[in-house]
Amino acid sequence: MSLAAIDSTSPTPQATAILPQRGIGDRLSALFWRRPEILLVVLLILPLGWLTVVYLGSLAALLLQSFYSIDEFSGLIVREFTLRTYLELLRPANMDIIIRTVTMAAAVTLGAAVIGFPIAYYAARYARGSWKALFYLGVMLPLWSSYLVKVYAWKLILAREGIITWATDLIGASAVLNGILALPVIGGNSLSTSYIGTWLVFLYVWLPFMILPMQAALERVPQSMLEASADLGASRLQTFRTVVFPLAMPGIIAGSIFTFSLTMGDYIIPQIVGSSRRFIGQAVYQLQGTAGNIPLAAAFAVVPIIIMLIYLTIARRKGAFDAL
Amino acid sequence: MINAVEFANVSRHFGSVRAVDGVDLSITEGSFFAMLGPSGSGKTTCLRLISGFEKPSGGMIRIFGQDVSMIPPNRRNVNTVFQDYALFPHMNVRDNVAYGLMVKGVDKRTRYGKADELLALVKLDSYGARKPGELSGGQRQRVALARALVNEPRVLLLDEPLGALDLKLREAMQDELKALQRRLGITFVFVTHDQGEALSMADTVAVFNEGRIAQIGTPAEIYDRPRTHFVADFVGSSNVLSPDMARSFGAPARWASLRPEAVHIVESNARARGTVTALRYIGAGTRVILAVPGGEITAFVGKGLKVPEQGAEVGLSWDDTVLHVMEEG
Secondary structure: OOHHHHHHHOOOOHHHOOOOOOHHHHHHHHHHHHOHHHHHHHHHHHHHHHHHHHHHHHHHHHHHHHOOEEOOOOOOEEOOOOOHHHHHHOOHHHHHHHHHHHHHHHHHHHHHHHHHHHHHHHHHHOOOOHHHHHHHHHHHHHHHOOHHHHHHHHHHHHOOOOHHHHHHHHOOOHHHHHHHHOOOOOOOOOHHHOHHHHHHHHHHHHHHHHHHHHHHHHHOOOHHHHHHHHHOOOOHHHHHHHHHHHHHHHHHHHHHHHHHHHHHHOOOHHHHOOOOOOOHHHHHHHHHOOOOOHHHHHHHHHHHHHHHHHHHHHHHHOOOOOOO | OOOOEEEEEEEEEEOOEEEEEEEEEEEOOOOEEEEEOOOOOOHHHHHHHHHOOOOOOEEEEEEOOEEOOOOOHHHOOEEEEOOOOOOOOOOOHHHHHHHHHHOOOOOHHHHHHHHHHHHHHOOOHHHOOOOHHHOOHHHHHHHHHHHHHOOOOOEEEEEOOOOOOOHHHHHHHHHHHHHHHHHHOOEEEEEEOOHHHHHHHOOEEEEEEOOEEEEEEOHHHHHHOOOOHHHHHHHOOOEEEOHHHHHHOOOOOOOEEEOHHHOEEEOOOOOEEEEEEEEEEOOOEEEEEEEEOOEEEEEEEEOOOOOOOOOOEEEEEOOHHHOEEOOOO
């Protein structure tokens, strides 16, 4: 068929240059092509609106509340700007809660990083195909079941009559377990009523949040970079310290933000497993509930935010994000 | 005399794949040695066997006479310029170059002094404080070169170092690398799939095919007297004649090669006749593609000479000495 034959079927010469518009879809496409900013607005209006009103709004309300105080006689909230509530945080009993929570969050983060790193490293460097799928399944599976069920399951595992006591008895290692429980501060009557128990459960529930970002960061380190390091004379340890670790740092920081802030905000785990001493989450829960002291609850809730900001600032100064 | 690198019947098998299969080679100290071949021919694996990132499945590798079978990469006095350069993105250029000295515990002043010296050598004096991400491809390549030279290796391995550069830069770097090699007197082992690169830079070329060395020799030997049909084909630009064609051209019935620039288009005394099927103007002259009985051959017509028209039947002639009959198929 010649070109002339095609031409003769077209009604006008212009029709060969511009194709006909087909309904609303083409019309919208044309609009977005002429004015790309309209598409941007359409895409962002909903999530941005939600973020501003619900998220930033509630955060602002929280901040505002923390600058109010409570009248000690009437128990009513005094809606006047004051720093009294923040000063109250500095009382020994409240400082204890903050220090306890931050220490636990730091211990959980450190533990998760140490346990998570080899797993993430293996998944990033060696796991291929179905092994990789198995890795994702293994890491994420615990996230699929109910949080409460998991925590109660751990209470049973760690209890005095639980499986760990039974197992250590069986292999004749109860002396070791008793030795651990006899440790000052972190020990206790049983694992389920000690800080060690709280730490173990926190570690278990937040570990996936550490492994996944670390694995993503390690995946981006090409094999040739490790080879270049060895080629230039570095031992495995030197390569780890000077190449792998700094390059994985953004992932470790991302993971630690999760484990750290999730631990600091949680109030269920320390209530079910551990000594009866309170953490920030529990304090907030009780203050805004039974005690009705919303301002102090708000001030407590601001603490993790400030600690996270300080942590990120230090990390940035130390060059943790240089590899990004 | 001791060779810089020596392979004695070296193999590297990955499962059933024989990436390197019984390779023997010796690389003279101070020479520029090219490993040439298509992808998957085993040339890169050979390089990695020298650096220690691959362990041989069989055979023996010696570097300056010493068996390195049990020596890990970080203890071999050879350094590599990686194909993707593998610069450390979180370190600046000076720290990258000084890395080899840093891991050896050389003090800061000495190692930075040496790093600056090498940066000057690759003409990047003022770039020490930059991050690799801020450099162009060509500059990164120079940093990789400086970094690999900082430990003063006795053998420098280069894994397709020019592959990522554009044509003009590649040609400039070829000259620079060659000059650098002469100046330093270090043995360079260079892996490439670009025959032009191998022929123009190397003193000795090893052509790899399917895990084995098809031919080893000087660039002129490889180009003028390819030992096998594969070498002639891969090194390219030469006419490869099938045994039938060779016989019709008056040679023994074996695979043969005939360089295009040795084929003349003549009016009389033609040794064969062909029909022009295509013309390729390449600046310095024209490549004339001709259909001849049993196949096709290319003739090169220099500037100023008469170029036949497409479809014309012309006579062809060549000198007997340039028709090279190969040893193997």
